[in-house]
Amino acid sequence: MTTQPYDKQVASDIIAGFNARPEMLVQVLVAFVERFGWITDAAIRQLAAELNLSRADVHGVVSYYHDFRTSPPGKHVVKICEAEACQSMGSRELSKHAQKSLGVAMHESNDDVTLEPVYCLGNCACSPAIMVDGKTFGRVSTNRFDEIVASMDETR
Ligand code: FES
Structure with a gap:
């Protein structure tokens, strides 16, 4: 981004x-x-x-609208889909994991990352889906989430 x-x-x-x-x-x-x-x-x-x-x-x-941030975003923006298809495949648990792993609450930022929910990334067949700096990932387990986050600086 x-x-x-x-x-x-x-x-x-x-x-x-x-x-x-x-x-x-x-x-x-x-x-x-x-x-x-x-x-x-x-x-x-x-x-x-x-x-x-x-x-x-x-x-x-x-x-x-939550999408209209009123404070600067972190260096990376991580969005987790919380719409129905992704919820049925565990996105709530993924969101909880993401908040803990990144150390930021939903809708919040630190210098490094902003974490936001999103409602459908058009990737429902590969739920749960996330978007990191504009790039979509599917079938994201908690382990895969951590791998994606660990490689954020390389994927920019
Ligand atoms: S519901 Fe999550 S990508 Fe469509």
């Missing part, structure tokens, strides 16, 4: 790409997270100004 520091002009260009339509706020936020990795206070102020919304409106949407 390649992100860049928040940049007001780049942010403005993204907003313009959605014709500065306030109803496109969620899509703009998705694009911001893809580009900058998280939603800064400056981003919230700029979105409010350029989409003609109140800061409370923007903040309300940001805080509603």
Whole structure:
């Protein structure tokens, strides 16, 4: 995952790409997270100004969706699928293992890693599935999880 520091002009260009339509706020936020990795206070102020919304409106949407991080992600982002097919194949246990093994709770980060749930990676036939830095892995046992995590720095 390649992100860049928040940049007001780049942010403005993204907003313009959605014709500065306030109803496109969620899509703009998705694009911001893809580009900058998280939603800064400056981003919230700029979105409010350029989409003609109140800061409370923007903040309300940001805080509603977990995907809109409001703090910088770790160096690696690990997502564990918790949708039905993966749950039936043990993703809850995998999530518990991941939190213990990585030392971070779901939705939290340390300098090294961010751990997040995700709801279907389109890899249901190979449940349970995870995504590490944008790459999907299937049939992930707790042992395999540890192997994947141990090789994160090599897979970037
Ligand atoms: S339910 Fe997990 S990949 Fe589809």
